[in-house]
Amino acid sequence: MFSSPTPEMWPAPLRPIAALGRISLDGVSALGRFGRFFGQAVGYVVIPPFKIGRLRDRIHFIGFRSLTIVILTGAFTGMVLGLQIFLTLSRFGSEAYLGPAVALSLIRELGPVLCAVFVTGLAGSALTAEIGIMKITEQIDALQVMALNPMRYLVSPAVLAGVITFPLLTAIFDVVGIMGGYLVGVELLGLSPGTYFGEMKTFVTMSDLMTGYWKAISFGIIVPWVCTYKGFHCGHGAEGVARATTQAVVLTSILILVWDYFLGSVLP
Amino acid sequence: MIRVAGLHKRFAAQPVLRGMDLDIATGEIMVIIGRSGGGKSVLLKHLIGLLRPDAGTVTVDGTDITRLRGGELDRVRERYGVVFQGGALFDSMSVADNVAFPLREKTRLPASEIRGRVDEKLEQVGLTGMGHKNPAEISGGMRKRVAIARALVTEPEIVFFDEPTTGLDPILVNTIHHLILELHRKFRFTAVMVSHEIPEIFEIADRVAMLHEGTIIEVGPPEAVRASTNPIVQQFIRGDIETAPAGQRREPGRQP
Numbered sequence: 001m002f003s004s005p006t007p008e009m010w011p012a013p014l015r016p017i018a019a020l021g022r023i024s025l026d027g028v029s030a031l032g033r034f035g036r037f038f039g040q041a042v043g044y045v046v047i048p049p050f051k052i053g054r055l056r057d058r059i060h061f062i063g064f065r066s067l068t069i070v071i072l073t074g075a076f077t078g079m080v081l082g083l084q085i086f087l088t089l090s091r092f093g094s095e096a097y098l099g100p101a102v103a104l105s106l107i108r109e110l111g112p113v114l115c116a117v118f119v120t121g122l123a124g125s126a127l128t129a130e131i132g133i134m135k136i137t138e139q140i141d142a143l144q145v146m147a148l149n150p151m152r153y154l155v156s157p158a159v160l161a162g163v164i165t166f167p168l169l170t171a172i173f174d175v176v177g178i179m180g181g182y183l184v185g186v187e188l189l190g191l192s193p194g195t196y197f198g199e200m201k202t203f204v205t206m207s208d209l210m211t212g213y214w215k216a217i218s219f220g221i222i223v224p225w226v227c228t229y230k231g232f233h234c235g236h237g238a239e240g241v242a243r244a245t246t247q248a249v250v251l252t253s254i255l256i257l258v259w260d261y262f263l264g265s266v267l268p
Numbered sequence: 269m270i271r272v273a274g275l276h277k278r279f280a281a282q283p284v285l286r287g288m289d290l291d292i293a294t295g296e297i298m299v300i301i302g303r304s305g306g307g308k309s310v311l312l313k314h315l316i317g318l319l320r321p322d323a324g325t326v327t328v329d330g331t332d333i334t335r336l337r338g339g340e341l342d343r344v345r346e347r348y349g350v351v352f353q354g355g356a357l358f359d360s361m362s363v364a365d366n367v368a369f370p371l372r373e374k375t376r377l378p379a380s381e382i383r384g385r386v387d388e389k390l391e392q393v394g395l396t397g398m399g400h401k402n403p404a405e406i407s408g409g410m411r412k413r414v415a416i417a418r419a420l421v422t423e424p425e426i427v428f429f430d431e432p433t434t435g436l437d438p439i440l441v442n443t444i445h446h447l448i449l450e451l452h453r454k455f456r457f458t459a460v461m462v463s464h465e466i467p468e469i470f471e472i473a474d475r476v477a478m479l480h481e482g483t484i485i486e487v488g489p490p491e492a493v494r495a496s497t498n499p500i501v502q503q504f505i506r507g508d509i510e511t512a513p514a515g516q517r518r519e520p521g522r523q524p
Contacts, residue, residue, distance in 0.1 A: 134358075141352065142350065146345070147346050148374075
């Protein structure tokens with residue numbers, strides 16, 4: 001580890017420049033740690049021995065425990081979409097396109113993004129808090145002195161579980177959302193069921209499904225990556241864990257939206 | 269044997285270890301005493317390879333562990349057992365699973381054999397029948413004993429104890445000390461213990477080393493350390509409140 005002079009050690013006129021340099025160096029080294037952490041996490045996904053039991057546990061932790069919230073929010077998102085899009089389309093007399101409009105919004109955009117944000121709030125924050133508490137109570141040190149790699153044990157299974165569960169959770173969110181739109185559009189507002197689903201088949205293509213799928217997979221990497229990183233690098237005591245958890249949720253949510261925009265602009 | 273030579277460590281601008289030397293013989297109970305914040309835990313973290321020194325070496329049976337990484341360091345650690353200050357029990361697992369954990373992860377023993385060893389270790393620390401409990405459900409003293417059982421279940425050659433009796437009542441302190449002594453007699457491991465329990469710790473130590481401001485200022489058998497002429501050692505053992513030498517004392521209300 002290198003140490004450079006603190007800004008106070010420079011002559012007064014140069015201090016702002018020294019401080020700027022210090023901030024830049026800190027930023028770059030933090031980014032480097034973040035990247036190296038990801039590299040190690042991916043490395044232990046592919047290098048044996050694999051922790052199958054831990055993977056199963058993380059799939060349960062991230063996937064199964066998020067099911068209720070995904071179904072609930074998926075249903076209401078679909079219902080809100082159904083209502084709002086129906087009201088908009090009815091101004092142009094195009095209510096027949098309600099099905100594809102709801103399905104495309106969910107599959108391409110809202111399904112992966114909202115699902116990832118909700119799972120971050122539920123499982124991501126819990127991941128950060130769990131690892132943070134393990135760190136401050138020396139449980140991570142205990143793993144290390146037992147000659148067990150904490151990355152292999154705590155991080156890689158979470159990242160792999162994210163890659164496995166996020167597309168599935170997103171698919172459930174999409175299906176439940178489409179059914180929510182059906183409930184409002186067909187059952188409440190009187191659209192015919194054949195129109196709702198028939199037009200959907202015409203307009204929703206495989207590339208739309210793949211766009212949603214790639215988004216879900218990448219969010220499945222981002223959420224456990226950021227959340228476990230923040231847990232691993234939390235400060236001292238309960239306050240350190242609390243701050244790390246907040247930072248994890250905020251940073252993950254921002255990254256999800258930024259990455260969503262990026263993918264949305266490069267994928268067909 | 270463990271040999272610490274010229275160990276230096278600083279955090280930011282604060283030096284914690286200032287070129288300390290210490291030899292720990294195979295099979296002895298070495299107790300490291302010293303004031304809080306004096307670098308005892310930092311020293312222990314260097315011995316178990318959780319921290320790397322700025323300068324100096326930690327040699328375990330001829331191997332400098334400060335230069336080892338990854339798998340090489342893990343091979344040294346496989347000979348270790350560590351009892352952390354707070355126990356560091358995995359709170360997502362039961363007591364029995366905590367004790368079984370190192371065996372499940374590091375050996376290929378069949379489940380029945382692991383169960384047998386776990387029961388045996390829990391019995392040795394006086395916790396028979398407590399295996400199904402969660403660490404959060406048991407008392408502080410029990411948690412320490414579970415931590416000791418977990419550290420010893422792999423039958424390590426060197427066991428590190430980081431303040432194993434902190435926060436316990438005097439009776440439990442003696443119970444834990446006697447437990448450590450009894451297990452040491454039985455398994456003959458090398459024990460390195462950081463402790464504040466004076467004078468109780470003199471009863472079980474083979475040798476005592478006092479760490480003060482980053483260096484070892486006294487080391488020897490308990491009776492020799494007790495009889496030390498070093499005023500800092502005497503002040504620590506007697507628990508005197510620190511006072512500056514008369515010439516440096518400030519008069520209240522008067523600027524120096």
